[in-house]
Amino acid sequence: MKAARYSTSRQKACNSCSTAKAKCDRKVGCCTRCASRGLSCSYPHLLLPTASTDSTGGNTLSAPGDLLPSPECEIPAAADARSATTESTLVIGDASPINSSFETFAGNYLPKAKEPGPEIPILPPTKSDTLDFSSLELFSPINVDDISNRWLHAYIPVSGQKIKQYPPNITSFIYRILKSYVAVAIRGRGVPPFIHASQVMSASASLPLSTCLSLIRICENPLPGSEGVAADVLGREMSNLFDHYMEYDNVTQLAAFQAYLIYSMVLFFRLSQISSISFRQAMMNLQQLACSSSRGGLMCIAEQRHARPKWEAWIVAEAKRRTLFAMYLFDSVLSSQDGLQTFLGTELQGLPAPISKHLWASQTRQGWETAYNIYLTDWLEEGLRIDELWPMPADLDEPARLERRNRVDIWLESVDEFGTMIYTVTSCTHGG
Structure with a gap:
């Protein structure tokens, strides 16, 4: 309990601003910085994540219970679905996985919107992209x-x-x-x-x-x-x-x-x-x-x-x-x-x-x-x-x-x- 209170008191910014080490005004609904960039604005859950090992041998983070967003900032359902379908992990041999999230993708490649625009759906790879090397001519x-x-x-x-x-x-x-x-x-x-x-x-x-x-x-x-x-x-x-x-x-x-x-x-x-x-x-x-x-x-x-x-x-x-x-x-x-x-x-x-x-x-x-x-x-x-x-x-x-x-x-x-x-x-x- 003590650790949870400490982590809450130390959180002065939303996840996006914290990652970018930028000042966050914690505006109710969505902070100004996230709104200007079209980013999802969320705050850490009170429960601390625990480490686990995935099937590839890399370390992933999971938290007990459901990770719900802070009541101060609701995340649209479409944004949740988008993040879930676009997060991927590339593993080379036994090396540590390199995670690529939608937030990084959007921040680096999509144009910065002055006002939050409509959600852009990004579809996962289709079955046609599955490679089959069994028959090569x-x-x-x-x-x-x-x-x-x-x-x-x-x-x-x-x-x-x-x-x-x-x-x-x-x-x-x-x-x-x-x-x-x-x-x-x-x-x-x-x-x-x-x-x-x-x-x-x-x-x-x-x-x-x-x-x-x-x-x-x-x-x-x-x-x-x-x-x-x-x-x-x-x-x-x-x-x-x-x-x-x-x-x-x-x-x-x-x-x-x-x-x-x-x-x-x-x-x-x-x-x-x-x-x-x-x-x-x-x-x-x-x-x-x-x-x-x-x-x-x-x-x-x-x-x-x-x-x-x-x-x-x-x-x-x-x-x-x-x-x-x-x-x-x-x-x-x-x-x-x-x-x-x-x-x-x-x-x-x-x-x-x-x-x-x-x-x-x-x-x-x-x-x-x-x-x-x-x-x-x-x-x-x-x-x-x-x-x-x-x-x-x-x-x-x-x-x-x-x-x-x-x-x-x-x-x-x-x-x-x-x-x-x-x-x-x-x-x-x-x-x-």
């Missing part, structure tokens, strides 16, 4: 076996290979960009841009990827001298992935490939393991994983027919291609560190370049299908291929050169940060 337009031999090319050049002359500033650029991907993942602030958002949602997350995104958190602030211990922990998980990858289905193999790439980049950028023999073996294993995942298909059959594919099939194909491109850039950085030559990935010729940010960022099936229909109208023929960013063949005449430049310009209009990074590297190193 994919194929590989390239010889994927060449991917597994990538590591040999720096030591035993193959005839016909084209050397990439990386200027020092481009090498530094790739290094810093890939290092930033590692930092984002280790700090739990997001995932690298070769992982699709659907891959880390709790309903469809693959175990290799969710385990990876949780395990690498131990490398956020390693104590001096403990880098070797952390490297051993990651190394054991990498060995486990490689020993069992042949048992995985297509989607899980992709997750294993992505997880292994992230582990390898953490070992290099955060734990400085490049000089170890085990790291060399890890890179050979990585390219074998890439080969096996690619064998499961790198393009949708519908893409080849210039038609709209199934959303799930496109997610897997696009994520595979992006992960391959990231691995090749990482391979170039490693070769540069060793003073070895880097070669153009001619074995990837014909693969689609990273596609529109609107497609990659779509979170609903309807939104993605609408974006893909627009994409098809922009590209009446096939979309841009990764090799169109490489040096122009000497036998191209001027009209063909202009046509290629025009296609690249159209592609650049809608690419995301990952595509922009790919263009920056290719245009500066290959003259694309």
Whole structure:
């Protein structure tokens, strides 16, 4: 009872003003600040919440009895329903859940209304947004076996290979960009841009990827001298992935490939393991994983027919291609560190370049299908291929050169940060 009286006497603002650390006039019905912003205005219940553990392992708060609003401020029933249907939790592996409430959404994205307006209903995801990866129509337009031999090319050049002359500033650029991907993942602030958002949602997350995104958190602030211990922990998980990858289905193999790439980049950028023999073996294993995942298909059959594919099939194909491109850039950085030559990935010729940010960022099936229909109208023929960013063949005449430049310009209009990074590297190193 004493604690309840203390918490009541200390409450000088409604929940919204308290969260924003703003002055609240506690006006009956709705305070002035909430009214001007169209926010729901409520006050804490007298009963203190107690902690409980939800099914995902994260901590949630619940209070005994019904949490009723303060009699000083009634919350409309529509606002209650809106808050209940829009609050969501995203869990990545065993990391703590990140809660997103309607109040945060409204405060950051909706225009500030001078007067409270009508309630805007926000519907929960429909059943059509449920992802089903059980039937994917994919194929590989390239010889994927060449991917597994990538590591040999720096030591035993193959005839016909084209050397990439990386200027020092481009090498530094790739290094810093890939290092930033590692930092984002280790700090739990997001995932690298070769992982699709659907891959880390709790309903469809693959175990290799969710385990990876949780395990690498131990490398956020390693104590001096403990880098070797952390490297051993990651190394054991990498060995486990490689020993069992042949048992995985297509989607899980992709997750294993992505997880292994992230582990390898953490070992290099955060734990400085490049000089170890085990790291060399890890890179050979990585390219074998890439080969096996690619064998499961790198393009949708519908893409080849210039038609709209199934959303799930496109997610897997696009994520595979992006992960391959990231691995090749990482391979170039490693070769540069060793003073070895880097070669153009001619074995990837014909693969689609990273596609529109609107497609990659779509979170609903309807939104993605609408974006893909627009994409098809922009590209009446096939979309841009990764090799169109490489040096122009000497036998191209001027009209063909202009046509290629025009296609690249159209592609650049809608690419995301990952595509922009790919263009920056290719245009500066290959003259694309």
